[in-house]
Amino acid sequence: MNIQTKYHGEKTIEETDIIQFENGIPGFLNEQEFIILPLTEDGIYFVMQSVRTPQLAFVITNPFIFYKDYDFTVEDVIVKQLGIESITDVKVFNILTLQEPFEESTVNLQAPIIINTKNNQAKQVILNNESYKTKHPLFIESPDSIKG
Template identity: 50%
Template sequence: MKIETKYHGEKEIEQEDIITFSNGIPGFENEKKFVLLAFPDNNVFYALQSVSTPDLSFVVTDPFSFFVDYNVKIDDATIDSLAIKKEEDVTLLNILTLRDPFEETTANLQAPIVINKKTHSGRQVILTGTPYETRHNLFQAKEA
C-alpha cells in the first residue's frame, strides 16, 4: 500500500509494517496506525509516520544511543495491553523536539513509545516518579 509521508514523500509500505496504537498517542487519540521509517544515511533517527495523515510524523530515536543510563520500568497494564512476553520483543523509542540548530534538539524521556515487535502494537507510556522530563538535551547527553 502507498502512503504520503511528511519526510519521505510517497512511500510503499507493507501491512505487517504498520504499528497499531489502540489508544492513539496522547494528543492524537484518533491516530491509531503508524509506520516506522528510517531516515537515509543514519541508524539512529526514525520517523514514526501516521498511515492516514501525511503531515503527522514524529521524529524518534532509540534512547540508549544517547542516554546509556536510561532506565524504564514498563507498567503491568502496558505489558498486558501490548501482550509483551519477552524483553527482546520490545522496542523503546523517544519522541524528539527538533531545534535549530539541531544540536539543541531534545528528547522526551518522560513519555517513551513502547512497541511490541511481535504483535506490531504500540503505546506511549507516561512515566511517573522518575527523574525524567519531557526535554532532555540529546547531544549534551552523548558528550557526558
C-alpha cells in the same frame, strides 16, 4: 499499500509493518496506525509517520544511544495490553523536538514509545519519574561522539 509521508513523499509500505496504537497517542487519540521509516542512514534517527495523516510525523530515536542509564519499569497492565512475553520483543523510542541548530534538539524521556515487535502493538507511556522530562537535551556530548 501507498501512503503520503511528511519527509519521504509517497512511500510503499507493507500492512504487516504498521504499528498499532489501540488508543492513539497523547494529543492524537484518533491516530492509531503509524509506520517507522529511517530518517538517516546511520540508524540513529527514524520517523514515526501516521498512515492516515501525511503531515503527522514524529522524529524518534532509540534513547539508549544517548542516555545509557535510561531506565524505567512498564506496568504489568501495559505489558499485558501489548502482549509482551519477552524483553527481547520490545523496542523503545522517544520523540525528539528538533531545534536549529540541531545540537540544541531535545528528547522526551518522560513518554517513551513501547513497541512489541512480535505483534506491532504499541503505546506511548507516561512515566511517573520526576527525573525524566519532556525536553531533555539530546546531546550530552557532541553529536560526533554518538556515532563513534
